Amino acid sequence: MMKQLFPIGHVMGFIFSLVLTLVALLVVYTDMSYTMGMVILVSTAVIQATVQLFMFMHVNESKEDKNTLYINIIYAVVVSLITIFGSLWTLVWDW
Amino acid sequence: MNWDKFIVDGLKHGDPLIIGAVVSIVLVSIAIVAGLTYFKKWGYLWREWLTTVDHKKIGVMYIISALVMLFRGGADGLMLRMQLTAPEMKFLTAQHYNEIFSAHGIIMILFMAMPFIIGIMNVVIPLQIGARDVAFPRLNAVSFWLFFFGAMLYNIAFVVGGAPDAGWTSYFPLASTEFSPGVGNNYYAIALQIAGLGTLMTGVNFIVTILKMRAPGMTLMRMPMFTWSTLITCIIIVFAFPVLTVALALMMFDRLFGSQFFTMTNGGMDMLWANLFWVWGHPEVYIVILPAFGIYSEIISTFSRKNLYGYKSMVASMAIISLLSFLVWVHHFYTMGQGAAVNSFFSITTMLIAVPTGVKIFNWLFTLRKGKIVFTTPMLYSLAFIPIFTLGGVTGVMLAMASADYQYHNTMFLVAHFHYVLIPGTVFAVIAGMYYWFPLIAGFKLNERQGKAAFWTIAISFNVTFLPLFFLGLDGMTRRQYTYSAETGFGPLNLIATIGSVGLMIGFALIVYNIIWSFRHAPRETKGDVWDGAGRTLEWATHIPVPVYNFAVVPEVDRLDAFYFAKKEKRSLFKDKIEKIHMPSNNGQPFILGAIFFFWGFFMVFSMWKSAIVAGIGVLILLAMRTFERDHGFYIPVDEVKKTEQSYGGDSV
Ligand code: HEM
Ligand SMILES: [Cu+2]
Numbered sequence: 001m002m003k004q005l006f007p008i009g010h011v012m013g014f015i016f017s018l019v020l021t022l023v024a025l026l027v028v029y030t031d032m033s034y035t036m037g038m039v040i041l042v043s044t045a046v047i048q049a050t051v052q053l054f055m056f057m058h059v060n061e062s063k064e065d066k067n068t069l070y071i072n073i074i075y076a077v078v079v080s081l082i083t084i085f086g087s088l089w090t091l092v093w094d095w
Numbered sequence: 096m097n098w099d100k101f102i103v104d105g106l107k108h109g110d111p112l113i114i115g116a117v118v119s120i121v122l123v124s125i126a127i128v129a130g131l132t133y134f135k136k137w138g139y140l141w142r143e144w145l146t147t148v149d150h151k152k153i154g155v156m157y158i159i160s161a162l163v164m165l166f167r168g169g170a171d172g173l174m175l176r177m178q179l180t181a182p183e184m185k186f187l188t189a190q191h192y193n194e195i196f197s198a199h200g201i202i203m204i205l206f207m208a209m210p211f212i213i214g215i216m217n218v219v220i221p222l223q224i225g226a227r228d229v230a231f232p233r234l235n236a237v238s239f240w241l242f243f244f245g246a247m248l249y250n251i252a253f254v255v256g257g258a259p260d261a262g263w264t265s266y267f268p269l270a271s272t273e274f275s276p277g278v279g280n281n282y283y284a285i286a287l288q289i290a291g292l293g294t295l296m297t298g299v300n301f302i303v304t305i306l307k308m309r310a311p312g313m314t315l316m317r318m319p320m321f322t323w324s325t326l327i328t329c330i331i332i333v334f335a336f337p338v339l340t341v342a343l344a345l346m347m348f349d350r351l352f353g354s355q356f357f358t359m360t361n362g363g364m365d366m367l368w369a370n371l372f373w374v375w376g377h378p379e380v381y382i383v384i385l386p387a388f389g390i391y392s393e394i395i396s397t398f399s400r401k402n403l404y405g406y407k408s409m410v411a412s413m414a415i416i417s418l419l420s421f422l423v424w425v426h427h428f429y430t431m432g433q434g435a436a437v438n439s440f441f442s443i444t445t446m447l448i449a450v451p452t453g454v455k456i457f458n459w460l461f462t463l464r465k466g467k468i469v470f471t472t473p474m475l476y477s478l479a480f481i482p483i484f485t486l487g488g489v490t491g492v493m494l495a496m497a498s499a500d501y502q503y504h505n506t507m508f509l510v511a512h513f514h515y516v517l518i519p520g521t522v523f524a525v526i527a528g529m530y531y532w533f534p535l536i537a538g539f540k541l542n543e544r545q546g547k548a549a550f551w552t553i554a555i556s557f558n559v560t561f562l563p564l565f566f567l568g569l570d571g572m573t574r575r576q577y578t579y580s581a582e583t584g585f586g587p588l589n590l591i592a593t594i595g596s597v598g599l600m601i602g603f604a605l606i607v608y609n610i611i612w613s614f615r616h617a618p619r620e621t622k623g624d625v626w627d628g629a630g631r632t633l634e635w636a637t638h639i640p641v642p643v644y645n646f647a648v649v650p651e652v653d654r655l656d657a658f659y660f661a662k663k664e665k666r667s668l669f670k671d672k673i674e675k676i677h678m679p680s681n682n683g684q685p686f687i688l689g690a691i692f693f694f695w696g697f698f699m700v701f702s703m704w705k706s707a708i709v710a711g712i713g714v715l716i717l718l719a720m721r722t723f724e725r726d727h728g729f730y731i732p733v734d735e736v737k738k739t740e741q742s743y744g745g746d747s748v
Contacts, residue, residue, distance in 0.1 A: 007722050068306075079334045079421050087370050090425050090437050 013055025020048045100278070100701060103257050105191075112174075112191070117254050146681040148232035149643060150217045151536060153239050157214025158529065160243060162607070164207040165522075167250065169600055171199035176560070176596040179589045182581040192577035193260040194253060194279070200263025201283070205290060206246040208383045208517070211525040213242075213297055216325050216386065219532055220301060222634035222641065223319050225310025225650045230303040232679040233721075238293040238300065240689025245290025248696045252282040256701065259283040262575065264372055265346070267357035267365040272350050281700040284347040289692050291339050298332030301325055310633065312652040316410075319632040319656075320396075320403055324389025327413045328382050331420060335378035342371035351702060366431055373424035381420040384516070385413060387524030388455060391477045394531055395459050397629050398474040399466025402656055405458040412451030419448050429497045430504050438497035445495035452488060456481060471626070472546035476527035479554045480519045487515030490565065505575075508568025514561045523553075526606065534625045538640035539617040541609050549605035556598025563588035563595075621744065624662075631659040636668055638743040644676045644731060647740050673740070676731040688717045 024044045027037040053059045062069050105113030131137050144152060174195055178187040187195065217235070221228055229235050252258045259279040261270040270280045305326045309318070318326075346368065348354040355363040396403040403409065425433070425441040459481060468474070490512040494503055503509060534540050572585050579585045624635040636658045637646050650668035654660060661668050695710035 010722055075330075076334065082421055083338065083374050086422075086425075087367075087374070090431075090433050091364065091366060091370055094434050094437070 009055050013051055016051045016055070017048060020044045020051070101255050103254060106254075110191075112187075113254070120254060141683070142681070145686045146236075146683045148228070148236050148679045148681055148685075150221050150229050150232065150235060151641060153235055154214045154217030154219075155536060156239060157210045157217060157242070160246065161207050161211035161214060161525070164202050164210070164246065165603060168199050168202040168207050169603055171195045171202065173596055173600055175199065176593040178577060179579075180593040181590060182579055182583070182586050184578060187577065189577045190260065193262075193575070194258040196575055197259050197262050197265075197283075198249075198253065201249065201259070201287070202246075203517075204263065204379070204383070205287065206242075206249065208521045208525070209294060210242055210246075212328075212383060212386045212521070213238075213294070215390065215525060215528045215532065216297075216301060218536060219528075219634055220304065220322060220325055221308070222535065222637070222645055223322050223632050224305060224308060224313060225633045225646060225652065226304065226308040227645050227649075227676065228679060229300050230308055231300050233682060233685065234296055234300050236682070236685035237688060238296040240685045241293030241296070241692060242290045244689040244693035245286050245288070245293065245696070248289065248693055248700075249282055249286035252279060252286075256282070264369070264376075266372075267346075267349075267368040268359055270346070270350075270368075271358060271365075273358075278700050281347075281350055281702075284343050284350060285696040285699050288340065288343045288347070289696055291336055291343065294332060295336040295340070298329040298336065301329045302333065305329075310650050310652050312657075316407070317652060317655045317657070320392035320406070320409055321386070321389035321632075323410050324385045324392070324413060327417050328385045331378045331382050331385070331417050334421070335375050335382070338371055339375040339379075342368065342375065345371075347699075351699065366428070369428050369431070370424070373427045374421075376427065377424045378420045380516075381416060383521045385416065387521050388413070390524045390528040390531075391459065391480060392462075393632065394473045394477045394527055395462050397531075397626060397631060398469045398471055398477075399463050400469070400629060401462055401466045402631070403458070404461035404464075405454075406655065408454055409458055412454045415451045416448060419444060419451075423448065426495060426497075426500070429500045442495055442497045446492055449488060449492050449495075456485060469627070469629075471530075472541070472543055472550055473527040473531040475547060475550045475554075476523040476530075479550075480523050480527075483519035483523075483554075483558070484516060487512060487519065490515065503568065505573055506568035507564040507572045507574055510574050511561050511564035511568060514564075518557055518561075526553075531626075532634070534620055534639050535634060535641050537614070539613060539619050540625060541613045542617055545605065545609040545612060549602050549609055552598060552605060553602035556595045556602055559595030560592050560599055561595070563592045567592075628662065631656040633658055633668075638740075642739050642743075644678060644736065647673050647676075647736050673733055673736050675733050676736060677728055678731060679728045680726060682726070684717055684721065688714065691717065 021044075024041055027040050032040075059069065059073075103113060104110075106117065131140060144156065147153065174187065175192065178184050178192055180186075217229070257277040257279045259265065259282055261275055261280055261283075265280060265283050268274055270283070305318070305322060345354070345356040349356050349358065349363075355361040357363055357365050357368040359365050392403050392409065422444040423441055425437060426445045429438050429441075459477075463478075470478075490508070494500055494509065494512060530541055530546055567585055567588050570583075570585065572579065572583070579589075620639050623637055623639045624630040625639060626635075630636075633650055633652070634641075636650055646669075648669040648671050650657075651670055652668065657668060691710055691713040695707055695714060698704075698707035698710055
């Protein structure tokens, strides 16, 4: 009964995301090499996104229609790639 | 405590406009509180409105807020025009002009156009898909109150502390603490953040509603066009608004905590702000235009007495627009100095958008062709939209050419262009939609004669106001310029534009008069489907005014425009018998959450950290309460449903 009432997934997700944010902050507050910092930032970012997708957005819960899910994820990836590489192209690479 | 920082400069200097504004705000607030107390309406207000989760009431609150903001933004526009009436006018100072065009832009786009559209979505979408509410009614209330309190926070800026003055775009480095040291731009970063979160939740809510709650038999390709446009709009919201969220958060860090994302030193990059702003900003203009296209599609088809021409191509063109809208943002800063390849690419993608948009224009024209056109007020707005918007679109293609844009960039030509798309596109559409769907909520139509008078005043004044700006822009008058000399020769055209803007305000006032008059005198409708039985979609299949539960029995749909064909073949869409109806219960938490966010934002604006932390904890407590709360709503028993149905005349189900 207690298990059903207590939103354990949400609470865990919340704690995970706080911890991951704190780990990312370490990059600013400690002395480390550029590569090391990047490795930490990228990996915490990927884990963070995964935590959000599973704990809060429930990607693993859609039973019937997996296609909509895949279309959505592809659309999201495409839009973010456009944003990132488009910005790099205009602001940094510039040709 | 140092109270000085809360007092705006205008008050200290005894500026009559600011004193007038402060006095009127205080008087109006006192009048509202006194009125509510005198008429004993506090309980009514709390029970029926502030705690409501009913999509219709939330929609009405969105629309009322948007109308109020239309007047605030319109008054700002009028003041800008006053200042430009003649050379060397002394009505506003340069600083004041900056504050007002910033407020005007933000308020019109984020606190008028967006909420008006979201309000209409709220009222109409569940009805159009045969549902009893949105998927997450409680979240819907949270969305509204976050928008509302975000807007309030922005609106107090010009009387408490100082107004944002770096344009609605707030470009860095101008918006940095170095060049804008006051609290004004803190308001921008935080008020927009709060309202933006609300919008994002609306996006999620309506996607789920449309995907999961359609009446049995309504496949995606049987959905009304307004529902389609809302679905696509919400997808754009969900992908575009997080960019704004992040950009505003970075702005807040730069302004409040000394980070260096958008500075010109220490590895910061000022144009990164412009870039992120427009990655959100361009999709944003499609967020306010696509639902407008949906509204026009419904109205044009209803009042041509024909089905919408090219349904599939309408859907396809919206889907293409939604993807292209993420591929064009650089056209807002062609002149930054990036290479020719970048500009050529974004030039081409921008021009490509004209193709699906053109397809839609032709579809509307073909819908009109050989139709039995009925010239109601909403139809007049829709008919005026087609040529005026086309003018706005064609000048848009002119601006899309990167090399030519070096001439047009930041001139009055641009100002004319975006008013030519935003006003006939969005503003005409929401007004038309309001006239068209008004009976659903109120139970009567707005007076047609007054409505048409308002329409003609607005349509004519609009062109008088903004057509001259194209020529002023081509002659070299720049935007955001607070004065000009007589030698420039800008005087006469500016005078004409100002005269037009007075006409526009008269037109908007006529609409309000129209609403108030109709509340008292318009004849009440007795059955649904009020537009002479021409309704094609499900919102016309239920009673008017729509009961809390929308449909006593959930309709069943077997084709596009099912309601229209059911009427023609004398069938009923309602097959089941009445059962008890499950409804969500009202709750005060969304309102309280919004109010706490307001205080949190206020404390952040003034860097009052301890108070901000307390308010932040308040937000967390409310979120936790929601997480652990169990509320399964309630049931309306069969008897009560039957009684309500009978009170409408009792024939339909
Ligand atoms: C009542 C009718 C209106 C009038 C008289 C009006 C007038 C003006 C004027 C004079 C400017 C400033 C031009 C300059 O010096 O740069 C302006 C800017 C602007 N207007 Fe309007 N406008 C009206 C309605 C609207 C509406 C309905 C919208 C949007 C839905 C809108 C959006 C904007 C935006 C985004 C700006 C740019 C602000 C900036 O430069 O930061 N306006 N308008
Ligand atoms: Cu754009």
